[in-house]
Amino acid sequence: MLDVRRLQVLRAVVTSGTVTAAAAHLGYTPSAVSQQMAALEKQAGTALLERVGRGVRPTAAGLLLTEHAALISSAVAQAETALADLRAGRIGSLSVRYFATAGSTLVAPALARLRAEHPGVRVDLELADPEDPFQEVVRGRADLAVVVLRARDRVGDGFRLVHLLDDPYAAVLPLGHPLADKEVIDLNELSGEQWVGSEPPGPCLEPxxxxxxxxxxxxxxxxxxxxxxxxxxxxxxxxxxxxxxRLGLRGRHPGVVIRPVRNPEPVRVISAVARETALDQPALRGLLTALQDAAATDPLDGPSAD
Incomplete structure (x- = not known):
């Protein structure tokens, strides 16, 4: 296998026209450059340079490898530029998972801010499985997920868990219901009622x-x-x-009233989970901050109780 560093030395010799000049440009001794060329010729299995007066010129093989050395140098420079852009958050991609009611209130404004701050970053956005909220992150298929975690859930080492908000449940009653005139309803007052379920099995139903x-x-x-x-x-x-x-009640039906409940008040905890290694990306850190800011703008202050 040809040594890339020696290819760049060959390119310097061919460009400079002499071993001495190439050594001066590279900061090597002429003897070190000659040794590098001898080793490269041994790897190539053919002569790469020939003497012309006091200088050297490439053989056909030497010219071929010099051209490839230029391509390699260009590719390395492009890679370095791309890496710098990625580390600065100018390019890249993020894979994000979320659950439905967090979409419009948390994820949408956070992504709008991310797009303004990091326009070159592409976001792959998908709904998460409500029964297995952060497995896409655990399996490396997503960089970040907005999830509802149960008390028994543990994210483990290698993951960052960031609390976004506590989302309390409210009683939803038909107009004219006997409890509709109360400001706050004790939960046991609903014990004899027939219920309309709105949650699938999983962390949102458990509270x-x-x-x-x-x-x-x-x-x-x-x-x-x-x-x-x-x-x-x-x-x-x-x-x-x-x-x-309350996060799911921003669009209130005109035929219902919404009342807070107590003793106890069910609450679901909404968090963001990210892989620690993914947080090296400025765009992901920016998205996480944007989600926290979106949560802090009181997204629960939406539906009227009356």
């Missing part, structure tokens, strides 16, 4: 089930919808009540 259990009952789900808008429609039609996270 509802666990909080109801703490209040002494299990919710009687008579209708199941994994879409908040549709679930609100069922509630508005008088088919049941529900608990839905």
């Amino acid at each position: 509802v089930i666990d909080s109801c259990a703490a209040a002494g009952f299990s919710p009687d789900f008579v209708i199941q919808s994994e879409d908040y808008a549709t679930a609100q429609g069922f509630v508005a039609a008088g088919l049941g009540v529900g608990l839905m996270p």
Whole structure:
């Protein structure tokens, strides 16, 4: 295999026309340059230089390798430039996973800011599996995921977990419901109701089930919808009540009222999970900061209670 460093020495000799001049440009001794050329000729299996007066000129093989040395030098320079651009966040790509209700309130404004600050960075954005929220990050298929974690979930070493916000659940009642006039509802007051479910099995349903259990009952789900808008429609039609996270209630149905609950208040914890090694990228650090800022702008201050 040809030595790349020796190819660059050959290029310097051919460009300079003499071993002495090449040595001066490279900061070597003429003897060191001659040794490098002898070693390269041995690797190539043929003569690369020939004497012409006091200088040298390349043989056909020497000219061929000099041309390739120039290409290698150009490729290395391009690689160094690309690496500098990547490290500065001017180019690159990020793979991001998120869950549906975080999309418009957290991810969208964060990505808009990322695009303004790092316009050359491409983002691969996909919905995460709600039952296995950060496995795409664990498996190296994603750099960052916006997730709802359960209390028992552990991200382990090599991952950064950043809290974004606590998203409390509120009671969603049809207009005219006997509890609609209350400012705050004790959770056990919903124990005898028929319920409209709005969460799939997984980390978003567990706060509802666990909080109801703490209040002494299990919710009687008579209708199941994994879409908040549709679930609100069922509630508005008088088919049941529900608990839905405030982040999912920004678009309130006109036929429902929303009331906070207590004793206890279900809360889902929304976080960002990233691989520590991926945080070397300025664009990813910028996205993480943008997500924190989006969460700090009070995205829960959306739906009116009346």
